[in-house]
Each structure stands twice: as C-alpha cells, then as structure tokens.
Amino acid sequence: MKPGPKRSLSEDAIVGAALKLLGERGGDAMSMRSIASEVGVAPNALYTYFPDKAAVLRAVVDRLIGEQSLDVFTDRGVPWRRRVHEVALGLRTRLLDHPGATRLLLGAPMDGPRALAFGERLLDLLTEAGLSEEDAARASYTLIVYLLGSIALEAAELDPTQPAPPEAERVAERRKGFDAVPAEAFPRTAATASVMAAYISTDQYLWGLDRVLDGLTGRRGRS
The missing domain is CATH 1.10.10.60 (Homeodomain-like)
Known part of the structure; x- marks a missing residue:
C-alpha cells in the first residue's frame, strides 16, 4: 500500500x-x-x-485575539465609545465560539503580533478620546482586564465541546440556581436574583463596560 x-x-x-x-x-x-x-x-x-505546549497555547490566544477586525478602531466617522462597544461585542462573540480556548485567556501572556496590534489600535482610540499617552496605557490594561475577565467567566460556564446555548436559555438556567437560594439567609441575593442570573448577558457586559469607560474618561487631564 x-x-x-x-x-x-x-x-x-x-x-x-x-x-x-x-x-x-x-x-x-x-x-x-x-x-x-x-x-x-x-x-x-x-x-x-x-x-513546548505553553508556547502553542500562547499562539492560540494570539489567534483568537486576532480574529477581531482592527478596522473598527480606525473609523473616525463613528464615535469612539461606539467603536469600543463594537470591538467589545465582536471580541465576545468570537471568543465564546471557542469556550475551551477562551478559558486560557487569563493564563497566557498577550504578547503575540496580533495581540500587540490589537493593543496598539486600542491605545490610538483612547488617546483620540482625550487621554494622555500614560493614562491611555493604564486605561487600555484596565479595559482588557474587564473584557477578557468577563468573557472568560462566561466561558467557564459553557461546555467546551458543545455550541453555546442561546443567551436567554443560559440566563434562565442560572435563574433556577438563584431561585433555590434561601431568602431568609441571603435576602439581598434573593431580591436581586434576576440581575445576578443575567451576569452573563450582553446587557450586563455593556453596562459594566460603560461604567469602566465613564471612570476612565472622567480622569482625563488629571495625573
């Protein structure tokens, strides 16, 4: 043969x-x-x-980050904050398509060429928003920690070998768990169960992103 x-x-x-x-x-x-x-x-x-395997995993992380188009960053016809939203939502969608790999994000350095290009465009956008170079660098790190941390926590609840169920189904399943929490022992948790169940939702993701952006741009011009 x-x-x-x-x-x-x-x-x-x-x-x-x-x-x-x-x-x-x-x-x-x-x-x-x-x-x-x-x-x-x-x-x-x-x-x-x-x-070694660690180097392969770093390259996997770089490819995942690189799946996000950088064109969104540079379209100055779109307000900078809306561009951040588009990048954040695109990154979340692409990473959650690979939940098994996304769990690696917080354990591997983001120092590959695609990740560096992503970071450079983010710095450009933040300086366009009015931040100094130093504040933009600090703000970039804060944003990346928020975005990747949120996505990684969401991915941790997914079966890495199966397509992610629709968001509404995942929120409903989480709500069942919160409904079982005894209200007499954890009254505040029980009272806000619907909010906590939706921690993995798009609304929550953008709510947190906007609060981070509000805080970062509120420091503009201050050391």
Missing part, C-alpha cells in the same frame, strides 16, 4: 489543530502528542515550531 500524501506542517497548522482539540476535548486533554496526532506527524516534529 502506498503511503498517503505528506501533510504540510506550519505554525498555523499546529495552532489550528490545537484550537480544534480544545473545542473537542478541552484544555486538560490537549498535549503535544495529541496535537501531533491531529496534524499527522511525530510529536518531536512540533518542537521545530514551538518549544
């Missing part, structure tokens, strides 16, 4: 295989050996491109 065609190997192919495995099995089941099997090579072939 003739051997099958030799599969091409590249950084992109390896990252794509890792992303596929994260979606099928989750992070705990992914290894250099499983990635190698997915791309049809011996495990030691991967080390030509990545020194």
